[in-house]
Amino acid sequence: xxxxxxxxxxxxxxxxxxxxxxxxxxxxxxxxxxxxxxxxxxxxxxxxxxxxxxxxxxxxxxxxxxxxxxxxxxxxxxxxxxxxxxxxxxxxxxxxxxxxxxxxxxxxxxxxxxxxxxxxxxxxxxxxxxxxxxxxxxxxxxxxxxxxxxxxxxxxxxxxxxxxxxxxxxxxxx
Amino acid sequence: xxxxxxxxxxxxxxxxxxxxxxxxxxxxxxxxxxxxxxxxxxxxxxxxxxxxxxxxxxxxxxxxxxxxxxxxxxxxxxxxxxxxxxxxxxxxxxxxxxxxxxxxxxxxxxxxxxxxxxxxxxxxxxxxxxxxxxxxxxxxxxxxxxxxxxxxxxxxxxxxxxxxxxxxxxxxxxxxxxxxxxxxxxxxxxxxxxxxxxxxxxxxxxxxxxxxxxxxxxxxxxxxxxxxxxxxxxxxxxxxxxxxxxxxxxxxxxxxxxxxxxxxxxxxxxxxxxxxxxxxxxxxxxxxxxxxxxxxxxxxxxxxxxxxxxxxxxxxxxxxxxxxxxxxxxxxxxxxxxxxxxxxxxxxxxxxxxxxxxxxxxxxxxxxxxxxxxxxxx
Numbered sequence: 001x002x003x004x005x006x007x008x009x010x011x012x013x014x015x016x017x018x019x020x021x022x023x024x025x026x027x028x029x030x031x032x033x034x035x036x037x038x039x040x041x042x043x044x045x046x047x048x049x050x051x052x053x054x055x056x057x058x059x060x061x062x063x064x065x066x067x068x069x070x071x072x073x074x075x076x077x078x079x080x081x082x083x084x085x086x087x088x089x090x091x092x093x094x095x096x097x098x099x100x101x102x103x104x105x106x107x108x109x110x111x112x113x114x115x116x117x118x119x120x121x122x123x124x125x126x127x128x129x130x131x132x133x134x135x136x137x138x139x140x141x142x143x144x145x146x147x148x149x150x151x152x153x154x155x156x157x158x159x160x161x162x163x164x165x166x167x168x169x170x171x172x173x174x
Numbered sequence: 175x176x177x178x179x180x181x182x183x184x185x186x187x188x189x190x191x192x193x194x195x196x197x198x199x200x201x202x203x204x205x206x207x208x209x210x211x212x213x214x215x216x217x218x219x220x221x222x223x224x225x226x227x228x229x230x231x232x233x234x235x236x237x238x239x240x241x242x243x244x245x246x247x248x249x250x251x252x253x254x255x256x257x258x259x260x261x262x263x264x265x266x267x268x269x270x271x272x273x274x275x276x277x278x279x280x281x282x283x284x285x286x287x288x289x290x291x292x293x294x295x296x297x298x299x300x301x302x303x304x305x306x307x308x309x310x311x312x313x314x315x316x317x318x319x320x321x322x323x324x325x326x327x328x329x330x331x332x333x334x335x336x337x338x339x340x341x342x343x344x345x346x347x348x349x350x351x352x353x354x355x356x357x358x359x360x361x362x363x364x365x366x367x368x369x370x371x372x373x374x375x376x377x378x379x380x381x382x383x384x385x386x387x388x389x390x391x392x393x394x395x396x397x398x399x400x401x402x403x404x405x406x407x408x409x410x411x412x413x414x415x416x417x418x419x420x421x422x423x424x425x426x427x428x429x430x431x432x433x434x435x436x437x438x439x440x441x442x443x444x445x446x447x448x449x450x451x452x453x454x455x456x457x458x459x460x461x462x463x464x465x466x467x468x469x470x471x472x473x474x475x476x477x478x479x480x481x482x483x484x485x486x487x488x489x490x491x492x493x494x495x496x497x498x499x500x501x502x503x504x505x506x507x508x509x510x511x512x513x514x515x516x517x518x519x520x521x522x523x524x525x526x527x528x529x530x531x532x533x534x535x536x537x538x539x540x541x542x543x544x545x546x547x548x549x550x551x552x
Contacts (some may be wrong), residue, residue, distance in 0.1 A: 057295065068331075068332060069332065071310075072325065130303075
């Protein structure tokens with residue numbers, strides 16, 4: 001077994017464990033922390049695949065910014081412990097049915113395409129350099145310019161919406 | 175991969191960790207002595223010559239202090255929070271170059287623990303992780319003051335991280351690389367602080383907020399929050415927070431020195447003399463140390479001079495002043511770099527001129543906005 005494979009197996013176990021921990025923990029703060037660990041593990045996967053830029057972006061954006069805001073909101077609202085939730089009628093059966101569909105799809109894809117998937121070729125060594133960043137930048141601002149701009153406008157709309165919702169009317173009651 | 179590379183890594187890592195840990199110890203002494211000088215006091219000078227053994231005495235005291243855990247605290251998170259605060263403050267120094275690439279004992283040695291091509295992004299990632307320790311410490315203590323400190327710090331650090339990121343972008347634009355070694359090499363002739371003085375100034379203000387130093391030390395404002403997020407910590411756990419804060423100060427000074435003040439490179443007037451790092455590689459760490467000491471002195475000086483900024487003003491300052499100004503700085507630098515590339519290298523000097531004008535304009539506008547309104551006098 002190569003070192004990469006061993007690393008991959010360990011990381012896979014950690015990633016699965018943290019994902020399960022996130023779902024199963026009753027405590028919202030612990031859930032958030034499990035999710036942070038999960039993001040960090042995924043970042044290491046990206047490193048293994050030879051994409052340091054994406055790995056570090058993952059840590060900065062998800063672990064560093066978004067999850068901190070999550071924690072902030074959880075703490076601010078004081079909603080750390082989940083109240084005993086009311087289960088919607090038939091929710092469990094619907095979830096079970098959807099899970100079966102998902103598993104069936106995955107198994108079908110794995111069986112039917114296993115030859116085509118094979119071992120994914122490792123990116124060239126040069127992707128690990130500054131040039132790969134240039135490539136990403138060029139691609140973003142030429143080939144994918146429209147999606148990029150649309151995304152930024154979406155985010156802007158969300159931001160403006162949040163501000164409008166929280167803004168108090170002038171002269172209105174507190 | 176042979177075993178010597180492991181030895182090299184081990185030595186470099188130990189060097190960086192040792193430098194940060196002793197740096198922390200002596201930074202406390204440096205700060206206390208400098209503050210004392212500014213406030214016309216004497217400061218600690220009893221333990222050893224000029225108080226040089228004071229950090230040792232402090233360490234012994236902190237180790238033997240009793241450690242308390244509040245009964246209602248979240249034990250697990252309470253235990254981990256100081257560690258989560260401490261680790262990034264050391265790890266962040268891993269990509270800082272402290273010397274030029276040289277050949278030593280027949281092998282090429284790069285003077286940084288990790289010479290990665292996305293070094294600047296690494297700094298950003300680790301800096302953004304550093305918030306967790308403080309937030310979790312504040313939450314797990316189960317104490318309203320600690321909680322408020324944690325919340326304040328998370329809001330503050332996230333707000334100022336944006337301007338910090340734009341500061342990094344300025345350095346990346348001017349250096350045309352994300353590798354810190356390349357950025358330092360690009361400052362061979364002129365420091366980026368000269369090309370982009372406003373950017374360097376914003377970066378230094380923002381780093382003050384990122385390490386929770388005065389006048390942005392809202393998370394631990396003594397008068398309002400007793401001690402903020404570390405109110406409930408004592409003994410070695412408190413010492414870890416203390417260490418993390420001072421190591422962050424050192425690390426952030428190293429980063430500022432690397433990005434804007436030439437890093438390990440010599441001062442510009444020593445460029446082609448025998449004091450240049452190109453001639454003597456071992457001068458690199460010394461120059462970096464000199465710059466860090468000067469930058470740290472500015473941090474201490476600011477703490478001695480300025481009162482703490484009010485919380486709402488802190489937020490407005492971050493969002494309404496620093497963020498637009500740093501956006502403007504990035505834009506100006508980008509245009510300047512483009513003009514210098516396409517037309518004439520001399521156009522790079524438009525960058526400092528225009529950015530200083532913009533900076534002065536912003537200062538005048540802030541002054542105007544902060545004037546006492548007529549209704550306040552009534």
